[in-house]
Amino acid sequence: MKFSTGLTQIEIAIEHLVVAGWTGRDHASVQHHIDELSEIGVAPPSMTPLFYRVSSSLLTQADVVQVLGVETSGEAEPFLVTHGGKFWLGLASDHTDRELEATSVAASKQACAKVCATAVWDFDHVRDHTDQMQLRSWIKENGEWVLYQDGHLEQILPLATLGSQIENVDQSAMLCGTLPAIGDVRPAAEFRAELVDPVLENRIELQYRSEWLESIR
Template sequence: MPLQFAVQSLTGDAATVSVDVRRLYNFGYAGRDAASIQEHIDELVELGLPAPGSVPALFPLPPRLATTDGVISVTGTDSYGEVEYAMIRADDGQWYVTVASDHSDFEIEKLSTSKSKTVYPDVVAGTVWPLAEVREGWDDLVLTNRRTDADGTEVVQQSPVATLLPPEALLSVLEERTGGEIPVGTIVLSGTVAGLPATGAPSWEVSLEDPIRGRSITLSYAVDQLLAELVGAAARAS
């Protein structure tokens, strides 16, 4: 089923766009500072995560993993959200931008980054901006990630998008590696900013703020933490 997005435009006109998702890609290690990227990779390797095969890393995912749902289901407490900007080429042929969370599982990431990205959805906000409207002043946009648990709400990631490669750079890499024009129905996540959020929170909120134009897009979603297994009475008693 196509995803529907509300377009928040500077013209003030109310509109919606539809996206029949045919391609979904996640970038990783897509920062502008090569030294900082390598430092981050080294830190993750020390934590047991594999190093990427190339920088920036680029992962093709099943299109069904793109969702605007407000609740996702996970197994156990090892998952966490990561804030990213998302670019969407809608069915009208135009590019739009919004905020997203690449929800991941830390323990599976230790085995394979690419496999970990196919376990849980890419949660995408239901509101978008025309990409052309934010090209000017792009570096002033700010990404924020908040996790909420029983102890309260905490900002775990916050950074200007200036720390990440800009849209034209990411799309150029995508075209080069796929060998052709990016088709309608494509969603591209940018890779995340600095910070490794603690796992296990039942609620996440990510936002993309445009301070120049005084607007923002916020995505909140809940995590339904499933038990690993429902055991019988004999097993519970042992």
């Protein structure tokens, strides 16, 4: 998998992939996310945060991903990669099967591709101001892009703390948790997101769509 660092390209063969869940820094925000998922039948977690090991083959930079059903949607998440003995920060979407999630969160994490952007930042260069970074996502509804998530990384547990789960395992990656949805958590076939660094005036973007396998002719 190739990533642009702004100055050069690095190629990383991701061998271990982790999806972190329930990583909100504020208990009330975590409970809000638990409550919004409970409305679609998702059981509350046994503890927070939780770390789900999923197949590294799920990670992709494709513009189109295939899904088993129409009840799926993305979630914007900061994305940490270990390579060369250091962290790199990017952006990813934890695309999730919402119908399966009501039965098993762990299984739902394994059921869909995880889409990551093609750019990363040297974490050492941004470590001191990650809390100021803005994370946003949009979904397409009725042909229009609708703001779906909007917040700052200060709402998520410190990335260095979350990354400690993988920092000693090179060629690893972690999706570091998400922000509450604006409105209900709901399926959407088209998704885009951005991570904005207001200090260094940089941004990372991703956009993709999902195709229901049954609809392909």
